[in-house]
Amino acid sequence: MTSPTATPGRSRRRHDGSLLITGISELTTNDPVRSHAHREAGDRLLGIVRDAAVVVTDGTIEWVGAAAEAPDADRVLDLGGRAVIPGFVDSHTHLVFAGDRSAEFAARMTGTPYDGGGIAVSVAATRAASDDELRALVAGRIAEMRALGTTTVEIKTGYGLTVEDELRALRIAREFTPHTTFLGAHVVPPEYAADRAGYVDLVTGPMLDAVVAGGGADLAAYLDVFCEPHSGHAFDGDEARAILEAGRRAGLQLRVHGNQLGPGPGVRLACELGAASVDHCTFLLDADVEALAAARGTTVATLLPGVEFSTRSPYPHARQLIDAGVDVALASDCNPGTCYSSSMPFVIALAVGEMHLTPAEALHAATAVAARSLGLDRRVAPGRPAELAVIDGPSHLHLSYRAGMPIVRALDLGAP
Numbered sequence: 001m002t003s004p005t006a007t008p009g010r011s012r013r014r015h016d017g018s019l020l021i022t023g024i025s026e027l028t029t030n031d032p033v034r035s036h037a038h039r040e041a042g043d044r045l046l047g048i049v050r051d052a053a054v055v056v057t058d059g060t061i062e063w064v065g066a067a068a069e070a071p072d073a074d075r076v077l078d079l080g081g082r083a084v085i086p087g088f089v090d091s092h093t094h095l096v097f098a099g100d101r102s103a104e105f106a107a108r109m110t111g112t113p114y115d116g117g118g119i120a121v122s123v124a125a126t127r128a129a130s131d132d133e134l135r136a137l138v139a140g141r142i143a144e145m146r147a148l149g150t151t152t153v154e155i156k157t158g159y160g161l162t163v164e165d166e167l168r169a170l171r172i173a174r175e176f177t178p179h180t181t182f183l184g185a186h187v188v189p190p191e192y193a194a195d196r197a198g199y200v201d202l203v204t205g206p207m208l209d210a211v212v213a214g215g216g217a218d219l220a221a222y223l224d225v226f227c228e229p230h231s232g233h234a235f236d237g238d239e240a241r242a243i244l245e246a247g248r249r250a251g252l253q254l255r256v257h258g259n260q261l262g263p264g265p266g267v268r269l270a271c272e273l274g275a276a277s278v279d280h281c282t283f284l285l286d287a288d289v290e291a292l293a294a295a296r297g298t299t300v301a302t303l304l305p306g307v308e309f310s311t312r313s314p315y316p317h318a319r320q321l322i323d324a325g326v327d328v329a330l331a332s333d334c335n336p337g338t339c340y341s342s343s344m345p346f347v348i349a350l351a352v353g354e355m356h357l358t359p360a361e362a363l364h365a366a367t368a369v370a371a372r373s374l375g376l377d378r379r380v381a382p383g384r385p386a387e388l389a390v391i392d393g394p395s396h397l398h399l400s401y402r403a404g405m406p407i408v409r410a411l412d413l414g415a416p
């Protein structure tokens with residue numbers, strides 16, 4: 001591996017702003033058309049091309065193949081033997097929040113269980129923050145994510161929980177991503193503690209109406225609910241069904257926080273209602289796994305192992321899910337309570353080390369499958385957006401092999 005260098009193309013026959021990225025030791029394309037070249041399952045899954053090159057013009061991939069066969073381009077970026085992967089798709093985050101809950105984390109590490117009660121602390125801090133403060137916090141978090149290879153992010157609300165504060169969070173989130181999710185049904189806020197039904201009415205009525213009137217799918221592509229078996233801070237199966245059905249009637253697609261704190265109705269409800277994703281899946285019964293397997297192609301099971309790490313909880317049975325044919329994605333769940341880390345390399349290292357995914361399965365889950373849960377196609381192929389990340393190492397194995405090292409970053413394809 002040598003230092004990456006950018007130089008003008010040798011013959012400079014083209015003047016179309018094209019960029020030839022070469023010196024790629026291993027390219028993960030996620031493209032099945034590249035799979036037939038491989039006997040090894042991981043290489044097949046990832047559509048690996050070795051000694052590869054990519055030509056990009058105006059942010060779109062134009063050509064992918066062996067470096068020896070690459071066409072000429074305006075400029076050349078020689079990565080000196082590094083691996084290139086599709087940028088990570090972080091399909092579950094709660095980036096719009098203010099305040100600090102590190103003391104709650106410390107208490108958990110000495111035995112206090114997580115029950116969602118701390119969400120009210122973040123709600124109070126977020127309501128008290130100005131728009132500019134929240135905007136700056138989100139911008140800083142997005143910059144941290146890009147620095148670790150994430151190029152696509154979903155952002156949920158859920159720390160406003162009034163009509164105005166939820167709309168504000170959605171508008172701020174929308175400045176950073178089109179993949180926004182309305183999570184007014186995160187918890188019942190303190191002012192409604194004695195009137196749960198009143199809060200469900202607010203979410204399914206005036207709050208949802210305001211979201212739709214404020215821009216519909218342009219403001220929120222999805223509606224999400226934190227569903228747990230007993231109505232503590234979160235929403236039980238009946239409440240969650242009412243909220244999800246209202247969201248669906250309003251034209252939003254669905255996502256669900258399900259089976260995080262114990263076995264419960266969230267996973268089966270998500271599958272029944274055709275949600276795009278059900279996230280956490282920490283405590284599953286066989287019937288949940290069967291429902292997820294039957295919902296393959298519609299409902300993705302998004303695992304968030306940073307949460308199990310940060311809450312000292314058991315890890316989900318990812319191997320059982322994959323072996324049952326379930327679509328499994330990985331995401332960070334970056335939030336102030338259960339996982340204040342947006343590091344997808346960390347998530348991948350946990351998935352490999354603690355949940356027994358192969359490195360290839362973990363990378364595929366953090367790119368191709370997470371993308372699918374957002375209705376996106378994360379192949380490195382002609383015509384696709386050039387959302388790439390580069391690893392300071394010769395292969396994707398280094399993501400988990402060199403856990404904790406800052407070796408992956410989003411590839412900035414701006415003009416030199």
Ligand SMILES: N=CN[C@@H](CCC(=O)O)C(=O)O
Pocket residue numbers: 116118119122226257260307333335336337338339
């Ligand atoms: N479980 C629900 N929501 C978040 C945690 C929110 C918080 O504790 O602030 C999650 O995905 O884990």
Ligand SMILES: [Zn+2]
Pocket residue numbers: 092093094257333335
């Ligand atoms: Zn979450």
